[in-house]
Amino acid sequence: MTETIGEFSEGHLLNVAKGLVEKKTKDSKILDAELESRIPKFDVGELSIGRVLGRGGFCVVKEVNKIVLQKGGDDGSGARKSDDEHYIHNIVQDRAFMAQHCIRQGKDFRYAIKTVQDASRKDPQVYVNAVVDLAVEARFLAIVRHPNIIKMRAMEARDPFHGRYFIMLDKLYDIMPQRLKKWKSRKKSGLKLFDMKGKKKQAFWVERLTIAYDIACALSYLHGLSILYRDLKPDNIGFDVRGDVKIFDFGLAKELDESKILEDGTYNLTGDTGSLRYMAPEVALGKTYNETADTYSFSILCWQIFAIETPYEGYNVAMFEKSVIKGGRRPKVNDKWGEKLCSLLGSCFVDNPKRPSMLDVCELLREEINILSDEEIVDILDTSRKSQMSANG
Incomplete structure (x- = not known):
């Protein structure tokens, strides 16, 4: 039956x-x-x-x-x-x-x-x-x-x-919400992020920078295929048995048709798509948008990884729509993150598609990691090399 x-x-x-x-x-x-x-x-x-x-x-x-x-x-x-x-x-x-x-x-x-x-x-x-x-x-x-x-x-x-x-x-062995909880517990235990000394402080910071970098590389790769992900949030970020970052859940992904691009570089796409907390304002408002909607979502997630706090915690939908989507409110960056990273987040927070590409984001994050690391890790973080390694996987 x-x-x-x-x-x-x-x-x-x-x-x-x-x-x-x-x-x-x-x-x-x-x-x-x-x-x-x-x-x-x-x-x-x-x-x-x-x-x-x-x-x-x-x-x-x-x-x-x-x-x-x-x-x-x-x-x-x-x-x-x-x-x-x-x-x-x-x-x-x-x-x-x-x-x-x-x-x-x-x-x-x-x-x-x-x-x-x-x-x-x-x-x-x-x-x-x-x-x-x-x-x-x-x-x-x-x-x-x-x-x-x-x-x-x-x-x-x-x-x-x-x-x-x-x-x-x-199979994934950890997901970003769990990782954030572990970091927050570590933070609450008295191991304050910017009171740590020497290599321990630096390692904890580089760990989070590297995770942000890996996510950025995955998004840059998708954009290179004209795929807009549209659902970036902690719940869709996991870690495999080796601890490597994995983006999953492609149900809202959309391939961009370049023949339908508008004069301003955007597309007529479905609005209100994704998770509101991480959604670009133009998407929430039903305006035209492009791949930099993912850049905005990444910047909110990136802030969360750096601050180990939930962006806009305590906001209800009405408050969020008024203050964030229409009012332009954004999470406050911490000067201790460094001038380049703060400037990067500010340029990604804007409420229009004139944001950096994810390729530009990757390059800046890699530079920051290399500066802070004890040894040159360009080869380790080279996304083209990693992509080539898994080209058949």
Whole structure:
């Protein structure tokens, strides 16, 4: 019997979602059906699903405890033999390889699946939005390759429009909200940020600068592909088993069509998209915007990483709209962060698209890190090198 959601059948809603995804992606110049076809496919019956790792607005992420390939399929006899960590993290993994390496060093599970959560199946519009977001995310993740963007390792064997679709991702071991809590606890314990001495103070500051840099590099990479992320916030920043930054959740990502650019360099795009606390004013007001909307979101998140405080804490929606969106209020920068960083944040805080590019932001942050570090780390932070390393991953 066909399930109903509200007054509609699930089949009808899935057809609606399919039409919306086709409309959103039909003019894409970067999405690649051939690349998508190469992504390994699994049936849910091949997976042993464990605990819930996290929930978002539409979806739930769960741990994958075991992969058992179905008989008649690839039984793993031709699996790659390398256990090298670089190989595992950066090379495209086939079904047999994933089944053999589901557990890392005998203790940690490597993978997680993301699927529409049951709560999203109670309202027709919410359900359609959930299916669309997951399908769009899968298409973008099939083509993006960057060390600071989460890797999609596999997907459900059928298309996204049958009702129980999932994508398989690398498991994350920490997320930014948890990291911020740890930093805040460290701060409250008496280890004041600017009262620390010597290398301990510098290391704590460089740690946060480097995280900001990695996020900036990921955004710069996306903008180079004409992808606008549109949902930057702590909840969408995680850390893998090695502690590397990973941006995830691409449900609101949008490919910019340069043939539709306006004279002022902006585009007619959907307004009120993303999280209000981090949303650029022009997006919140329904005006035209471009990739520097991500630059604004980054500047608010960057301030939060530096200050270890929640921006606009205690504001309700009405206060936020009046003071921040319309009134131009911004978080107060700390002079102790240095003139260049304070100036950078100020230039990103402006309420119009005339902001620095994320490439410019990357370059300034890298300069600051190199100045403060004991050794030259250009090679370590060189995003082009890191991107090349993971080009096949």
